[in-house]
Amino acid sequence: MARSVYVTGIDRGDGRQAVELGVMELLSRQVDRVGVFRPLVHTDAPGRADHMLQLLRSRYRVDLPAAELYGLGYEEAAALAAAQGQDELVSVLVERFRALERKCEAVLVLGTDFADTNIPDELAFNARLANEFGALVLPVVGGQHKDQQTVTAEVLNAHRAYADLGCSILATIANRVLPSAESQVLLGLAGKLPEPVYVIPEEPALAAPTVAQLIEATGAEVLLGDAAGLARDVRGFVFGGAMLPAFLGALTEGALVVTPGDRADLLIGSLAAHAAGAPPLAGVLLTLDQHPGPDVMALAARLAPGTPVAVVHEGSWPTAAALTHIEGRLGAASPRKAEIALGLFELHVDSAELTSRIELGRSDRVTPMMFEHELLERARTDRRHVVLPEGTEERVLRAAEILLRRNICDLTLLGAEDAVRRKAASLGISLPEPAEPVEPVDRARLWIVDPATSPLRRRFAQRYAELRAHKGMTVELALDVVTDVSYFGTLMVQEGIADGMVSGSVHSTAATIRPAFEVIKTSPGASIVSSVFFMCLADRVLVYGDCAVNPDPDARQLADIAIRSAETAAQFGVEPRVAMLSYSTGSSGSGVDVDKVRKATELVRERRPDLLVEGPIQYDAAVDPQVAATKLPGSEVAGRATVLVFPDLNTGNNTYKAVQRSAGAVAVGPVLQGLRKPVNDLSRGALVQDIVNTVAITAIQAQSKEFGGA
Known part of the structure; x- marks a missing residue:
């Protein structure tokens, strides 16, 4: 049975999406097949797509149909509960969950969102589902705009509520706590709960909506702007009505300028200020459905390429009212916010402690x-x-x-x-x-x-x-x-x-x-600087050397590359079994190129008798046990090689790129080896x-x- 974690809360606005992302990250570090399940989803309103499900599915490569990742829509669930009772509703949700669980090694469950759900006693409903799923519960309590005493009391109450309902509690998290109250909350909760308690402070960059999110919320038409510009955070608003000199003094970094569309002076002035970096802006939103002329827009595009300019039908006042109530959200369209959320989680939550409490056996x-x-x-x-x-x-x-x-x-x-x-x-x-x-x-x-x-x-x-x-x-x-x-x-x-x-x-x-x-x-004992790529295949990590630096190493240099590559592999947790690659296996071939590889293999054995090395050997015999059984029976390396040393740059570079593109491998590198201190090169x-x-x-x-x- 897969190990499951049920992240839930007690009210809206707790920002638990950051916690859900952090837990998903922990699970995916330990096992290969991680699933995500939302018991109830909003399907009744356009634009209410489950952004968190989309993010987790894409970021963590959850290779399951989207329809298997949730139970029922809220309206469908309400109708079922009204017609046949809550027991039947829970039974259906458990059945859906078990179907997903059978395909996974671990499952993250996203609790209900306490937003227009019409579920009586929503906390108890989440507790019951967690118990029926056999999941550990991770309650999240929101601390936004609350003092230390209030947050502390709500954390204790939430823990008591879920514990009294029979839940197995993994930990409790106070999230979005005022930074000034973080240490006091931790002190106030110290030793009061049997499980760990973590406190995550409010992060303005997570609460800030993106330009794209505001455009979506207001139904604005985008006139200018690229994907990077639309992904900018909006840290404030500047409403333009003054003359340009006074207006420029009101601009602040990361602000969205909101001004009537007929104020070409404010549009051009804002973008000119942005281009000068005094200050950099999020974008410009024009009101009253006023589209600037083509000459103005052409100048705007040249002044600040990529900076969003959009237009809405409403006037400045209703637009302002709509904008100021929108908060940022995590989603597949905002990968930058996901990284911010993960950094915040990892900084304030003891990942090792939490992982040990989940008791996941690491995948082979x-x-x-x-x-x-x-x-x-x-x-x-x-x-x-x-x-x-x-x-x-x-x-x-x-x-x-x-x-x-x-x-x-x-x-x-x-x-x-x-x-x-x-x-x-x-x-x-x-x-x-x-x-x-x-x-x-x-x-x-x-x-x-x-x-x-x-x-x-x-x-x-x-x-x-x-x-x-x-x-x-x-x-x-x-x-x-x-x-x-x-x-x-x-x-x-x-x-x-x-x-x-x-x-x-x-x-x-x-x-x-x-x-x-x-x-x-070069470092002492190194005759040459070389490189390796870590080739991350679907089921293993191989080390390829040298695919980036040396065009045609001689036997002595090739031996050095092999030894260094084995040492690099061991440093990064890959047990070195070295295959010295050639177009011939064992003693079946001859020629200058094969002889070079054979000599290099002998040198490796002389210099490092502790290393498992085989060569010359063909690629298929090195990695395929069935081929190895035929060509080199009894070899400790053939069919099980983890470090593959290519005879020259032409072979190595083409092979790594072929495997990367055709097998969908992730190539990490090149990693340089043989220098006294670490310097690494990137592909352009x-x-x-x-x-x-x-x-x-x-x-x-x-x-x-x-x-x-x-």
């Missing part, structure tokens, strides 16, 4: 998602400092926000601070101020450094001149060299200011690696999640003793 299979989760968790447990030289690149900024929100590592972004912050604001990304106090102290830190103006410039120039003196480098020449972000970032790592560096989303591999060769250099086609994963890997590398970690 390691799925791509589980591998990614493990990377982030390991990086977070001993937080390191990583420098990202490409500080104004959109994907890097989006990855940086995720890394900081989820407390994965401390970061330095390189670039002029005004430019970095202006670009982030235009993307709707919120970066913390480097100088502001960080509370709690566990929250990840950010610094933005401009190599051209940094006090470190001269120190780095002197250091680089020393390292390259044999090439004729002088301090005067080095002062220019170190303003290059790749060199500056590499020197930050070399000098111990940062623990690692990740670059390459817009720079070539050579631009990333050359400074590392010159400054950091890297996605945001690729950057997050690579930074996490770099942080984990920095944790190891090899790089000076604990």
Whole structure:
């Protein structure tokens, strides 16, 4: 039977979607097949789609039909209860739940939302369903606008209510608590409940609606704006009626400007202010169904590309009344808010404690998602400092926000601070101020450094001149060299200011690696710098090396690549069984290329007799037990290989891309190996999640003793 967690509450407005997302994250780290079930859904009103079900289904790849993820609509449930009684309603819901449960290793149940449900004694109804499902209950109590005494009393009352109804309580969470009251609530609840109690403070970025959400709510017509602009948070409103000079002084960061559509001066003035970064805005909403002329719209599009401009039929007053009551929500269309919610949950909830109480046995299979989760968790447990030289690149900024929100590592972004912050604001990304106090102290830190103006410039120039003196480098020449972000970032790592560096989303591999060769250099015993990809297949993780750096390694270099790849695999939890790949298996073939692989295999066995290695071996014999039984019976590696070493770059690069595209594998890397300190390269086609994963890997590398970690 699958282990299930039933997240429920006592009233509306508790923000439990953030808790549901956090619990789903915990479950998906442990097992492969995680389901989600909503007993009752709203199906009676257009636009009331279950955004949370959609988000969880898409984010966690719940490969089940949507119709199997819920029980009944509220109206259908009410009719059934009226006609045949609540027992029959519960029986139907239990039957639907059991059908889903049989297909899953764990199930997250989303309780009723206390919003126009017409369910008598809704709390008791949720408690009964949880008991019938055999699920652990996680009550969530909303603390918005409530003082410490009120929140404390409501948490105790909620716990008592569910406990008295026979529920097995996993933990209790007070959510959306005023930050000023967080510590007092924790103190007031200390030792008063038999299960853990967690307190999550209010997060304005979660409560803020997106521009897209406000447009949907008001029925506005979008005139300008791209997907990134529509995803911006609206942190306030500025209603325009004054003349332009006075109006500009009222603009605030993240505000949505609401003004009559015939005020072209306010429209253009707002967008010009946004383009200048003084301040960056969420967008502009025009009222009275007034569409600016084509010349005005053309100018608007050039001033602030991507910034939303929309028009509504209503006047400013009814529009204002509609806007001010809308709160942000989690959904598949707002992945950024999901990352914010997860970061908040992970910061304030003891994930290890909660996971141990759910008592899930870890799945034998390691799925791509589980591998990614493990990377982030390991990086977070001993937080390191990583420098990202490409500080104004959109994907890097989006990855940086995720890394900081989820407390994965401390970061330095390189670039002029005004430019970095202006670009982030235009993307709707919120970066913390480097100088502001960080509370709690566990929250990840950010610094933005401009190599051209940094006090470190001269120190780095002197250091680089020393390292390259044999090439004729002088301090005067080095002062220019170190303003290059790749060199500056590499020197930050070399000098111990940062623990690692990740670059390459817009720079070539050579631009990333050359400074590392010159400054950091290879580690003792390494004859070559090489790379691996972690290939996350549906049921396992394989390590491919070298698919990114060395065009045609000789036998000695190939042996070094194999040993380093095995060490990297072990560092990330993959038991190394090394296959030295060729077009021939065993002694069946001959030729220069096969002989190179055979010699490399012998060298690996000489240098590391403890490693399981086989070669030369063909790919199918390395990974397929049936083929292995025919071609290499009795081999400890054949059919079970986890580290696959390719004979040259042409073979390796094409194979990893073929597997990635045709088998739907997630390729994490390239991860560089053989350097004294961790520096990693990105593909120029890297996605945001690729950057997050690579930074996490770099942080984990920095944790190891090899790089000076604990």
